[in-house]
Amino acid sequence: MIFTEGRFFVFFLVAFAVHWALRSNVQRKVWLLVTSYAFYAAWDWRFLGLILFSTLVDYTVGVMLGRAAEPRARKAWLLVSLVANLGLLGFFKYFNFFIDSGARVLDWMGLGAHDWTLNILLPVGISFYTFQTLSYSIDVYRRRLEPVRSLLDLAVFVGFFPQLVAGPIVRAAHFLPLLTEKRRWADVAVRPALSLFLFGFIKKACLADNAAQIADQVFGDPGAYSNLGTWLGLFMYNIQLYCDFSGYSDMAIATAALLGYHLPDNFDFPWFSRNINDFWRRWHISLSSWAMDYIYIPLGGSRGSEARTIFNFYVTMGLIGLWHGAAWTFVLFGLLHATYVAIYRIYRRVVAEGSSPAAFFALVGCPLTVVAVQLSFLPFRSESVGEMWTLTKVVLFLERGGELSPDPLWFGVYVGAGLAHWVTYKRYLHGFFGGLPTWAWSLVYGGAWALTLPWVATGYTPFIYFRF
Amino acid sequence: MTPTVRTRERGRALSALLYAALVAVGFFGVSAAIRPLVPWPSEYGLRDKFEHFEEHCDEYDLLFLGSSRLWRSIIPPRFDEEMALRGVELRSFNFGVGGMRVWEMDYVLHRVLELQPKKLKWIVIEGGDWDPDFPSVQNTFASRSVFWHNLAETRKAIGASFTADEGLGERLRLALIHAQLFLWKTANYGQGRIIVRDVRGIRAGDFGREREEGYFVQDQGFQTQDTLVHPNFRRNLETYKHDVSGIDAANAAEVDLDHVYAGAIERQYEAAAELGIELICIIPPGIEGAPVRLRLHEEGVIPTLFDFNQPKLYPDLFRVQARFSPDHLNLNGARELTHVLAKTFSRHLRGVERD
Numbered sequence: 017m018i019f020t021e022g023r024f025f026v027f028f029l030v031a032f033a034v035h036w037a038l039r040s041n042v043q044r045k046v047w048l049l050v051t052s053y054a055f056y057a058a059w060d061w062r063f064l065g066l067i068l069f070s071t072l073v074d075y076t077v078g079v080m081l082g083r084a085a086e087p088r089a090r091k092a093w094l095l096v097s098l099v100a101n102l103g104l105l106g107f108f109k110y111f112n113f114f115i116d117s118g119a120r121v122l123d124w125m126g127l128g129a130h131d132w133t134l135n136i137l138l139p140v141g142i143s144f145y146t147f148q149t150l151s152y153s154i155d156v157y158r159r160r161l162e163p164v165r166s167l168l169d170l171a172v173f174v175g176f177f178p179q180l181v182a183g184p185i186v187r188a189a190h191f192l193p194l195l196t197e198k199r200r201w202a203d204v205a206v207r208p209a210l211s212l213f214l215f216g217f218i219k220k221a222c223l224a225d226n227a228a229q230i231a232d233q234v235f236g237d238p239g240a241y242s243n244l245g246t247w248l249g250l251f252m253y254n255i256q257l258y259c260d261f262s263g264y265s266d267m268a269i270a271t272a273a274l275l276g277y278h279l280p281d282n283f284d285f286p287w288f289s290r291n292i293n294d295f296w297r298r299w300h301i302s303l304s305s306w307a308m309d310y311i312y313i314p315l316g317g318s319r320g321s322e323a324r325t326i327f328n329f330y331v332t333m334g335l336i337g338l339w340h341g342a343a344w345t346f347v348l349f350g351l352l353h354a355t356y357v358a359i360y361r362i363y364r365r366v367v368a369e370g371s372s373p374a375a376f377f378a379l380v381g382c383p384l385t386v387v388a389v390q391l392s393f394l395p396f397r398s399e400s401v402g403e404m405w406t407l408t409k410v411v412l413f414l415e416r417g418g419e420l421s422p423d424p425l426w427f428g429v430y431v432g433a434g435l436a437h438w439v440t441y442k443r444y445l446h447g448f449f450g451g452l453p454t455w456a457w458s459l460v461y462g463g464a465w466a467l468t469l470p471w472v473a474t475g476y477t478p479f480i481y482f483r484f
Numbered sequence: 485m486t487p488t489v490r491t492r493e494r495g496r497a498l499s500a501l502l503y504a505a506l507v508a509v510g511f512f513g514v515s516a517a518i519r520p521l522v523p524w525p526s527e528y529g530l531r532d533k534f535e536h537f538e539e540h541c542d543e544y545d546l547l548f549l550g551s552s553r554l555w556r557s558i559i560p561p562r563f564d565e566e567m568a569l570r571g572v573e574l575r576s577f578n579f580g581v582g583g584m585r586v587w588e589m590d591y592v593l594h595r596v597l598e599l600q601p602k603k604l605k606w607i608v609i610e611g612g613d614w615d616p617d618f619p620s621v622q623n624t625f626a627s628r629s630v631f632w633h634n635l636a637e638t639r640k641a642i643g644a645s646f647t648a649d650e651g652l653g654e655r656l657r658l659a660l661i662h663a664q665l666f667l668w669k670t671a672n673y674g675q676g677r678i679i680v681r682d683v684r685g686i687r688a689g690d691f692g693r694e695r696e697e698g699y700f701v702q703d704q705g706f707q708t709q710d711t712l713v714h715p716n717f718r719r720n721l722e723t724y725k726h727d728v729s730g731i732d733a734a735n736a737a738e739v740d741l742d743h744v745y746a747g748a749i750e751r752q753y754e755a756a757a758e759l760g761i762e763l764i765c766i767i768p769p770g771i772e773g774a775p776v777r778l779r780l781h782e783e784g785v786i787p788t789l790f791d792f793n794q795p796k797l798y799p800d801l802f803r804v805q806a807r808f809s810p811d812h813l814n815l816n817g818a819r820e821l822t823h824v825l826a827k828t829f830s831r832h833l834r835g836v837e838r839d
Contacts, residue, residue, distance in 0.1 A: 022664060201496070458503040462510025470518060470676035474625065 017058040019267040020221040020472075027055065028271060031177075035275055041198040045172050048275070052177035056141075059181070066104060067145060071167075071174045073100040074149040078163035078170070081156045090157060097153035105146045109342055141181035143339055145174050147306055152188035154310060161189050169195045178271040182264050184282040184302035191277070199276025207457060209273040211449070214461070215440075216266030218468055223433055224260035225473035227252040235397050239406040239415065246410045253397050254390050255430060258286070261300070285441045286389075290381040292356040295389060307336050326361070330354040340396070345404055348395040356388055515671055522675045523682045525628035528552070528582035534592065537577060541601035545574035549589055549596075550610025553768040555580025557813045559822045566826035572833060574605075583628075585619075586612030587641055590748055591632035597755050607756060608764045608790070608829075613776045614745045616644040616658045624661060627678065630668045638666035644745035717809045724810050727771035728795050728802050734773025735793070744776055746785050753787070764832070767793040769801040769821065771810045790828050798824060 017024050031051040038044045053064055077097040084090045152170070155161035164170045173191050234241050234249025241249060265282035272279045282302050289295035296304045312332040318325040330351060337350020367373045377384075394411065398404035409415045439445055452460065524531035537544070548558050560576040567574055579592065589609060596607070618624040633641070645658035668674070717724065756763040765786045767774045770793055781789040795802045801824070806817030813821060 022667070454503060455506055458506035459510035459513075462507035462512075463514040464510075465507075466511045466514035466518065466671065469515075469671040469673050470679065472674050474627075474674035 017055060019264065019271070020217060027051075027058075032274060036201055041195075042168070044199070045168050045195060048177075049168065049172050049175060052172070052175040052180060055177035056175065056180055063142075066108075066142065067175055068171075070101060070104065070145065070149050071171045073097060074153050074174075075164070075167050075170050077153050078156050081153070082163035094153060094157040097150065101146045101150050101153075105142060108142055144183045144185055145180060147185050147303075148188070149174055151185075151306065151310065152192075155187070155189055161192075164188075164192055166195075176272070176277070178268040178275070178277075179279055182261070182268070183300075184265055184268065184279055185306050186279055186302070187306075190280060194277055201276070204274060204276055206274070207450075207454075209270045210461060212266050212273070213270035214464060214468065216263040216268075216270060218471075219259035219263030219266065221263075221473065222468060222471040223430070224256045224258075224263060226471070227256040227259065227430070229473065231256050231397070235399075235403075235407070238398070238403045239410055241410070243410055243413050246407060250390055250393065250397075250407075250411065253393055255433075257393065257396075258283075285437070287386060287437070288382060288441055289385045290378070291385055292353070292360045292388065295385055296353075296357075299389075303336065303339070307332050311335055326354075326358045329357050329361075333357065344401055345395040345398050348401070348404070349392055352392045352395065356392070512670070518672050518675075518679070521679045521682070522631075522672055523678065525631050527628055528555075528584075530581045530584070530592075530628070533579055533581060534595070537579065537596065538599060541596070541599045542603055543575060544577045544601065545603050546576040546606040546608065547579050547596065547604060548576065548608045548766075549579045549593060550608075550766070550768070551580060551584045551589075552582040553580070553770060553811060553813075554578065554608075554610050554766070555582060556808070557768050557818050557821045558825060559818050562819065562822045563826050566823060567830065570826065570830040572830065575603075580610075583623075586614055587616075587637060588628070588632045590640070590752065591634070591637050593752060594636070594755060597759060597761070600759060604759075604761055606762050606764060606829075608766050609752075610768065611749070611765045611777055611786070613774075614644050614748060616641050616648055616662065616745075618661075625665070625668075627675070630665050630673070633662065633665040633669040635666070638662050638669075640745065640748040640751075643747060647743055647745045649740065649743035713804060713807060713814065714809045717807065718804075720810075721804060724771065724804070724807075727810065731771070731773050731793060731795055735775050735778055737773065737775045739775045739779045741776075741779055741783065744780070746780065749780065749785055762788070764788045764790060764829075766790045766825075769793050769798065769813065769817075788832065790825065790832075792821060792824065 017027065031047075035044055035047055035051075038047055053067075056067065057064055074097055077093050080093045081090055084093060152161070152164075152173070156163050164173075169192060172195055173186070173188060176186075176191070179186055231249050231253035234246055235253065262283040269279045269281070280302060282300060284298040284301065286295055286298040289298055312328055315328045315331060316324060317328060320328075333350040333354035334347055335350065337346045337348070337353070340346045340349070363377070367377070391411070394407050395401075395404045398407060406415075449457065449460070524534050526532070537547075548554050548560070555578060558578050558580070560578050563576050564574060579596075581588075581592075584592070589611070593607065593609065596604075618629065623629055641662040642659045645662060646655050648655055648658065650658070672679075753763055765777060765781070765788065767777055767789070774791075774793055777786060777789065778791070780786045792798055792801060800806060800820050801813070801817055803817075806813055806820060808814040808817075
């Protein structure tokens with residue numbers, strides 16, 4: 017079940033109505049847990065066991081960390097959580113990747129290895145909820161968070177359906193306190209939530225899915241398209257990826273808000289970033305901040321030597337890349353971004369603030385960042401390193417192929433969407449729509465849906481981030 | 485909970501419902517304003533044919549409405565000539581369209597009747613079994629399937645879903661699919677690109693310009709598969725002969741009419757009769773039986789039926805040389821069917837069973 021499907025609307029209507037009709041906080045939490053598990057079971061009920069296992073392990077670890085005073089015992093309990101969660105993630109997501117990579121290395125060394133990869137299904141959302149549960153155990157270990165007493169609360173935190181399968185990655189410290197108090201309908205900002213859901217829907221169903229049709233043509237037949245055509249495909253993939261993921265996040269945040277829960281922002285207009293650091297403060301914020309807090313800083317952050325700091329960048333960004341998928345192309349994506357970050361760090365050391373070069377780079381910073389990020393999506397989208405290399409040669413004008421001829425109408429649509437994005441960024445119409453009386457706003461909102469649905473790309477396209 | 489709190493909560497719920505109703509008004513209002521911009525599906529000339537008929541509806545006396553089995557099997561100019569030789573001056577139009585199933589046929593029929601064509605006296609319609617399922621999964625959510633799902637057709641299709649000889653789960657599944665297609669139609673779901681292409685004058689296919697026997701397809705609606713026999717068909721002649729030999733037995737099969745949605749057929753006859761138009765059901769020669777239509781005819785639900793799916797009575801229509809494919813006649817076959825149809829129709833007008 018995905019947020020743009022008709023059955024989700026029916027599901028949510030029931031979940032929403034019953035949630036607010038229930039009187040006590042406990043009843044509501046039980047209901048949220050039931051609906052969340054039902055939502056997940058709509059994908060594959062067999063993997064519900066993994067969520068339950070993860071929840072029980074971290075609940076136990078939390079309780080035991082609360083009791084243990086000895087540093088060694090605390091470390092041991094943290095290790096239990098790390099092994100259990102990363103073990104699950106490693107088995108279901110990376111087992112075949114590591115076995116396959118190992119076999120290739122042995123092959124390369126002349127030690128023929130048998131291919132014994134397993135046919136393992138990737139449980140939807142495992143990367144998201146694993147990171148959430150890890151954040152809980154680590155924060156309790158660091159004594160930044162009190163262990164939760166209620167198993168129900170932790171289960172709702174892990175399984176909360178709006179963000180269960182594709183984030184945002186919510187921290188326990190943010191979400192668990194919300195469960196202690198009964199949510200009040202009066203506190204729900206209905207109009208912003210409904211607007212956010214509609215924006216998310218437009219991004220996903222209208223923009224991302226339509227852009228996917230052109231991107232898939234180019235990436236489906238690498239090298240067969242002209243340089244300009246490949247750039248166009250890459251551009252469309254950027255639109256697809258951003259609109260798909262940020263659209264999903266918007267809908268997740270809006271859905272949670274309508275149930276009375278606040279989820280953190282996941283995107284903050286990343287295409288207006290002035291540099292690569294700025295980009296990572298705006299793109300998939302919940303993942304980048306998680307990596308910052310639980311990988312980069314524990315590695316030493318920027319406290320050590322310059323070489324050590326850059327090494328930390330590479331480890332952190334490489335793992336961020338690997339988090340997206342079990343393939344070397346994702347690792348390359350991460351390493352490329354680490355290189356960008358390292359270059360930017362060196363630039364900041366070399367170029368003095370207020371100098372002419374600094375003024376120039378401030379001017380071109382945004383387009384430069386956009387192009388650099390676009391190029392980084394070549395490995396991200398490519399099925400293999402070979403395919404990535406073929407596309408890279410075309411993008412860099414080293415090779416040419418056939419001609420891609422997309423419907424020119426879509427350029428108009430995307431220019432329009434870009435303008436709308438800019439208007440939203442500048443909040444130009446915020447006052448106008450915000451100032452409408454509710455009856456007029458309701459009519460406009462209904463009309464906006466009627467104008468949106470004709471642009472839905474027919475043909476089912478699953479959310480990209482579900483793969484991760 | 486105190487009475488004040490309860491009253492306040494009730495007030496909140498009521499205002500939420502009111503605003504939800506306003507959202508619905510805005511949604512349906514704008515959707516209704518967009519809907520006329522959605523063009524007819526252009527597959528196999530459906531749109532061309534309707535637009536042509538819409539413009540020239542007062543010029544035709546007789547309309548053939550059905551699938552490719554009619555489209556490729558009846559030659560209107562030849563039919564008109566044969567009727568003229570029998571003393572009946574008329575002009576016919578072949579509204580056969582590839583892939584047209586009984587529900588779409590019903591939709592087109594009612595749209596044709598809405599035009600109130602002045603001269604139209606007869607509609608020869610292929611009909612079918614009123615099966616609410618879709619034969620092809622790919623076509624279930626195609627724009628063409630969405631297009632005919634207006635309220636009236638959806639109600640009939642849902643009615644047929646619950647009448648079908650299936651278990652409750654399957655009936656519900658079918659009904660939900662039709663309900664979903666109705667919602668898609670209502671919301672103009674996914675039609676934006678088609679609307680814009682239409683506004684820009686881009687049309688799929690070039691159906692209207694194809695010529696056949698000196699006539700534009702637009703003028704007469706006929707298109708044949710020349711006189712050839714398709715190679716694939718030629719390779720499977722044994723299967724064809726076996727299928728043809730089974731038609732009589734299939735026609736004699738038991739049919740439980742309780743599972744056939746007859747309400748839609750009755751409505752067709754009523755609507756046609758209101759305009760003084762006679763509706764005639766036709767079974768073109770094929771390879772399968774059509775027991776449902778035969779039983780409905782016996783029961784009087786279908787008053788007039790021309791059944792050419794009888795190998796013993798019309799052996800020429802079942803010769804391999806008359807067929808392009810198992811289910812479609814070639815030009816030889818179309819000439820033969822047009823001839824026997826004119827004969828049958830002439831007899832029908834004279835009110836005699838046999839010459």
